Amino acid sequence: MGTTVETTVRIPTPLRTLTGGADEVKGQGATVGAVIEDLEKRHPGVRDRLLDEKGVRRFVNIYVGDEDIRFLEGLGTELKGGEQISIVPAIAGG
Amino acid sequence: MTGLRRGPIVLVGAGGIGAPAAMALAAAGVRALRVADDDRVELSNLHRQILFGDADVGQPKLDAFAVALARRFPGTAVELHRGRALPASAPALVAGAAVVIDATDNFASRFLLADACALAGVPVVHAAAVRWSATVMAVAARGRPCYRCLFEDLPGEGAPDCVSAGVAGPVCGVAGALAADRALRLLAGDASASGAVVTFDGLRDALREVAVRARPGCPLCGEPRVVRDLDPRRYTANACHP
Numbered sequence: 001m002g003t004t005v006e007t008t009v010r011i012p013t014p015l016r017t018l019t020g021g022a023d024e025v026k027g028q029g030a031t032v033g034a035v036i037e038d039l040e041k042r043h044p045g046v047r048d049r050l051l052d053e054k055g056v057r058r059f060v061n062i063y064v065g066d067e068d069i070r071f072l073e074g075l076g077t078e079l080k081g082g083e084q085i086s087i088v089p090a091i092a093g094g
Numbered sequence: 095m096t097g098l099r100r101g102p103i104v105l106v107g108a109g110g111i112g113a114p115a116a117m118a119l120a121a122a123g124v125r126a127l128r129v130a131d132d133d134r135v136e137l138s139n140l141h142r143q144i145l146f147g148d149a150d151v152g153q154p155k156l157d158a159f160a161v162a163l164a165r166r167f168p169g170t171a172v173e174l175h176r177g178r179a180l181p182a183s184a185p186a187l188v189a190g191a192a193v194v195i196d197a198t199d200n201f202a203s204r205f206l207l208a209d210a211c212a213l214a215g216v217p218v219v220h221a222a223a224v225r226w227s228a229t230v231m232a233v234a235a236r237g238r239p240c241y242r243c244l245f246e247d248l249p250g251e252g253a254p255d256c257v258s259a260g261v262a263g264p265v266c267g268v269a270g271a272l273a274a275d276r277a278l279r280l281l282a283g284d285a286s287a288s289g290a291v292v293t294f295d296g297l298r299d300a301l302r303e304v305a306v307r308a309r310p311g312c313p314l315c316g317e318p319r320v321v322r323d324l325d326p327r328r329y330t331a332n333a334c335h336p
Contacts, residue, residue: 013227013297023298059201059249061291063304071307088293088304090245091224093261094111094199094269 005030005081009039012087018043027085032062033075035085050087051075059090101190102126102171103277106179106207107197108159109133110142110261111221114270115195115277116159117145120167122278127163130175130187131155142263179203181324184210193277194218197270201248202329208233208241209321209328212314217280217288221273223261226296228269231306232276232288238308240315244291247313248329265296 009027011019019025025043027035040047050060055075062069063086069077103124105112108131116127135143135150135158143155150158156174163172175187179198188194188210196207196218204220211218211233219232220241233240272292279287290303313320321328 012293013225013295023295057249058246061244066305068307070309086302086304088229088244088291090201090249091222091227091229092199092201092204093224094107094109094197094222094266 004028005079007035007079007081007083007085009035009085010087012089014089014091015046015049015087018045018049030079031073031075032064032069032077032079032085035079036075061088062086063088101192102128102173103281104128104130104188104191104194105197106130106187106194106203107199108143108145108155109139109197109199110263110266111197111223111270111273112195113143113145113159114267115197115221115274116163116270117166118271118274119277120163120170122274124170126171126173128173128175128187128191129156129159130177130179131159132176132178142261142266144263144267179206179210181206181326181329184324185214188214188216188218191216193280195273195277196220197273204241205248206324206329209314209324212236212240212321213324219273219276219280221269223266223269225260226262226265228265228272228294228296229291230269230272230276230294231291232280234280234285234288237288238312238315239289239306240308240312242314242321243309243312243316244306246309262296265294268294268296 006026006028009025011023028038029035036047064083108129133155135146135153135155137151145162146158160172184206194211194216215236217235221230276287290305292303294301310316
């Protein structure tokens, strides 16, 4: 039986309509991509807001700790558990 | 204000972020501002565009902005640039600037200013606010990382913009203050002002800074350098004003 890897995902305000207003949720998975799939089960629509057919949408940045996953292994970035995943979407109002 | 760079601070967008940024800069002793905008004051602006009052509704923002700023800060000269930043006008708008503050309300203008400032060798601070979120990123003159390292290109769809999302007034105030702070730090030669994106969560009063890494393949500051001019075709998606 595999070990459950749990991480904390910080949800930016534009996405909180999908998490019932929660600014932070727990996600399970051994990679960033697996965590997003896990979130999708409980918060449908999250995956589509973050990913397109090519991977992470170009106006979204996903960080594990302080590292942009584009400079790690992308959605395949492995998680040990206990990390914090942050999502920084582009916004344009002013 | 003694800075390492001379010239006016250029403020693109005389709105919710532009107003508090201008006030902070003028109060800090900035003597010359160049402000660009093409809008008129609307009633729905007043909760966040704090230089304007009821009597300004219907007036060109630039005129109301200049009058209100002069009343409080007569020692700050304000040069008005009527019109929005466009590929044809952006080079003149940022020319000679000590630093540019991008306080615009649409993605097309943000990418245009990122490109125009990089091509002109002018530092720029990008500040944005939507709903309860704000982000601020400063880029040094010819510096890396740049805005295109953070967000590669204009969103096609799905990103929150100023039409579909409202914005809380105080969040704009925070964004404007942060933008002014970063601009002054850039002017003072503080290298730590750039290279990160600051996010503010107005629902949790949480401020967070995350380092941004320069992308080797960035079309603006990486190799091969793709953006070498302001081709209008690059700046057409998701603009608030067609």
